[in-house]
Amino acid sequence: MQVIMSSSLHSLPWSAQTLVSNFNSPLELKQAHAHLIKTNTPLSLIPPSRIASVCALSHLDFSYAHRLLAHFHQRQIVVWNSCLKTLAESDSPFDAILLFRRLREFDVVPDSFTCAFVLKACTALLDDKNGKIIHGVVKKFGFQWNMVLQNMILNLYGLCGEMSTARLVFDKMPQRDVVSWNVMITHLVKSGDFEGAYGFFSRMPERNVRSWTMMISACVHCGKPKEGVQLFLEMEKIGVQVNEVTVVAVLSACADLGALELGMRIHEYSKRSGFGGNVRVLNTLIDMYVKCGCLEEARRVFEEMEKRTIVSWSAMIQGLAIHGHAQEALRVFSMMIEMGVMPNGVTFIGLLHACSHMGLVDEGRRFFSCMTRDYGIIPEIEHYGCMVDLYSRAGLLQEAHEFIMNMPKKPNGVVWGALLGGCKVHKNIELAEEATRHLAELDPLNDGYYIVLSNIYAEAERWEDASRVRKLMKNRGVKKKPGCSSIMVDGVIHEFVAGDDSHSQANEISDMWEKLLDYMKLKGYKPDTSVVLLDVEEKEKEKFLYGHSEKLALCFGLINTPPGSVIRIMKNLRVCEDCHAAFKLISAIVNREIVVRDRNRFHCFKDGACSCQDFW
Known part of the structure; x- marks a missing residue:
């Protein structure tokens, strides 16, 4: 057949061949059609897909194309599906919906591909109204067993925020695959229903790497990094192979939690697995090291990057700012500008933080002014x-x-x-x-x-x-x-609240504090009871001071970590003036570096001084 068509086409004059094969409008199509009739040449020479594409969007021309395509051996819906796919993926996906309506008006029977392409258009438009019509067509023509269609319908309802409808569809599905479960979890997380998402995750008969990764990410976004880390460890234990997205998710959990040991292990895994060049992974590594108080490692990752994005530069500037290295943050910004990288709003937040934490008022004013003046960024x-x-x-x-x-x-x-x-x-x-x-x-x-x-x-x-x-x-x-501080030792996070005496090592912690207190008093330490804002006796105020959560965490760290190693503490509130003064003295007494991340910034205590230079 193809040989006959080809020879018939070549028997036409060149101008006629061009008209038959490359018409661009319904008028040119009709001219080609008329020429074939006059020359008694088979209509099959006209490309059916081209007939559909030039006539799809006009009601009168559609009718003509419908009659013309009836002369072809090919099923009409196959031809129209090609057109539907093109329209659904175009800048005007609503045209695919209009074409589908015409197909139904002319009783052209759809198949599963028809429904898939129109659902794709509805998804692009977040059009659940027409999506429900397609859902009805799927039921009417018996396509319920098509998993691709069912998952597309689930996804559309989820994207449109109709989670109750999505749940109903999910419950009535004759069969489900891992994609069905993943779609439900994704949209429950996006709608803020973490518990519902975790319920679905727990009931999944089968999970893939996407399932685990989504749930770890959900834990991070919902302020549950500890649970995210636990999920990753469970995933790792059963041998699920992680990908770059998983690595980014678990590194984010490590950053929020201050889980440096696990973060470093993930870093090594990334290198071995070939993710070491992934910019998103590297940017998250910078953030993780910064938030775990390991600024030197963050610097190393940044300096070794072959390609840096604005996210990389901004993360480094912000990291230097919250660690008290304001001048270096400003130098990194200058370097960035020299290399032709344009800053964004996040970059300037880092710069303003740097100025704020070190009292650089004039520099801060200048940066705020130049945001709009020089870079067109509206504050x-x-x-x-x-x-x-x-x-x-x-x-x-x-x-x-x-x-x-x-x-x-x-x-x-x-x-x-x-x-x-x-x-x-x-x-x-x-x-x-x-x-x-x-x-x-x-x-x-x-x-x-x-x-x-x-x-x-x-x-x-x-x-x-x-x-x-x-x-x-x-x-x-x-x-x-309540004030709460945490410290990770041997992969285990230990949490302390103010006045906590429930820890298994409470007595040892108390003894350690008393020893430190004796040394501190020899160096002139006097408890700053002004931070205890209660109308009680001085001795009672001192007792409150000594029970601050960061002091308990520090003593625990000194007892349970090797001499000379860095102690890293995370606190949910601002470090008080007394703890700040005490930690400076203790860093010199025990010859240890003590890094504390409080609600606002990092304090690196070393040799009797703090990186914040007492301005916080």
Whole structure:
């Protein structure tokens, strides 16, 4: 047949051959059709897919194409499917839906491919209305056993936020594969239903690497990095081969948790598995090392990268900033600009953090100005928050307040919270009260703001006002978050809360503290009881001080780690002034480097000094 068609085509004049094979409009198609009729040449010379493509979007021309294609031996739906696929993948996927409607008007019977292409268009448009119509067609024509279609329908409902419908479809599916389960888990995670997603994951009859990776990522995004690490260890134990996406997910969990040992092991695995050149993996490694307090390793990864993205540069700048290396952060930025890499908003957040943490007010002002002037970056609320933090830390509280009043965006809780933090450091009660009034509206359940105001009153010995704030917290159901510190030893995370005496080594921890205290007092240490903002006796205040969670974690680390090794502690709140002073002395007494990550930044205590230079 192909030989006959080819010879028939070549018997036509060249102009006619071009017209028959390369028409670009319905008019040219009709001209080619007429020429074939006049010359008694077979209609089969006209490419059927071209007939469909030029006539698909016009009702009158579609009717003509439908009649014309009836003369071909090929099933019409096969021809139209090719056109549907092209339209579904085009910049105008709705055209595929319009074409499908015409096919139904002319009673062209769809097949499973027809449904798949139209579902693809609905997915691109997030069009669940037409998706439901296709769902009905799938049922009507008996395509329920087609797993690809069923999974596409599940995915469409999930993308459109119709999780109850997706669950119903899932429950009624005559059969399911691992993709079906993965689709449900993906959309439950995206909708914020972590427990529901974990329930599906637990019931899966079969899991693949995607299933495990999604659940680890979900743990990280939902603030459950410990559970994410446990899942990875379980995955590793049963021999599931991880990929680059898994590595990124578990490294993110390690970063949040401060699990340096596991993070380093994953780093080595990445090198062996050929992921060492993956930019996303390397960027996550930088972030992991930074957040685990291992700045030198982060630097090494950064310097060895063959290709760096703006994410790489921004992560390094931010890492240097929170570790107290402001000047180096600014040098890295200059190097980045010299290499022609354009900064983004995240880059400037890192730079402003660097200036804020080291009191570089003039530099911070300059960076904030040049964001828009030189790089066309419109400041977001985070940038305004950084500037308020910069002014507030530096004691320029009136300037910070004026900056807030002149913001083009409505200040959020972070902005007013930055001012409140500065008010505590610089003991400005009036502005603290104003900041708290705004915070009570913007973030009424955040315990930190009430505590700061209460502490400001207590420092001024305004005990009645402090008590009033505590009573207000109680009436509003706001509970104070207890100080909690964690330390990882031999792959196990040990957590301590303030005043904790439940640990199996509690007695040894207490003895270690008493020994350290004797040495510290010989070096002039005096407990800074001003940070205990309770109206109690001095001895009672000292007792509270000695039970701070980071002190317990430090003593535990000294008992259970080799001499000379670095001790790394993670704390959920800000390190207090007394713990800061004590840790500086202890670092010199025990000749150990002590790295503490608190809520705001890193403190690297070494030889009696801290990397923050006492500005935090």
